[in-house]
Amino acid sequence: MDRVFHALSDATRRDILHRSVEGELSVSRLAEDYPMSFAAVQKHVAVLERAGLVSKERRGREQLVRTEPAALRRARAALDRIEELWIGRMGRMALLVAEEPETDRRARDGAQAPGA
């Protein structure tokens, strides 16, 4: 998971992901459009590969890059889980808000315990 989010944290890598999700492009084809060396792009692809976000398939002397949607979905699931926790908290807070006026009334009335 660390590797996935780290891979996504770079704009060039996210762009590579965008471009190779549509068609399978060779590394050198990808490299043409970035203001950096071929080797640098190669490294970016390697980072994406270690994260499981893309896989490479050799065809002739080219290496085609294809995005792997499974890793993408795992990353999304991680974010979803945090959001669910948040939604859960919101629900519990709504319950507390509904109870709060009663608590205030009890505090004002000087009641000792719910059963008293």
Added chain:
Amino acid sequence: MDRVFHALSDATRRDILHRSVEGELSVSRLAEDYPMSFAAVQKHVAVLERAGLVSKERRGREQLVRTEPAALRRARAALDRIEELWIGRMGRMALLVAEEPETDRRARDGAQAPGA
């Protein structure tokens, strides 16, 4: 966006996010549970804050950390967009697959052009 994914790329930071999505915890309270110094945790919170994933609210001498779900949703949207591109490609590939048998037949029949 870079900052958001980078913030998410560390397990400690994701854990801080998980814990402070439920209740608002002070930085020192958060720091108690990690095998590192208070200052290190402080830095992790700062990274999350720069990414917009949490905000801090001072209460007394404590600083309560609360997660900011908006940034989380923006990150999710970025992943969703890539997945949509992928789904779109799958749809287009399905269309191509539907056409392919005809192409094969034409190739086998030695036809010159669709209109020939």
Added chain:
DNA sequence: CTAACGTACAACCAAATGGTTGTTCATGAT
């Protein structure tokens, strides 16, 4: 066969990261 292409990989470098300790400051507790 030879030249060009696409890739892999190593060595190197500057900058960023993730951690440490120490100091300072504001707030709360005794």
Added chain:
DNA sequence: ATCATGAACAACCATTTGGTTGTACGTTAG
């Protein structure tokens, strides 16, 4: 008033990152 707590910040260090160049190797084209 004093002491302890929670936090901010700076300085420092080792490691990782993102980039470079150079070299080597398999594959395709002339």
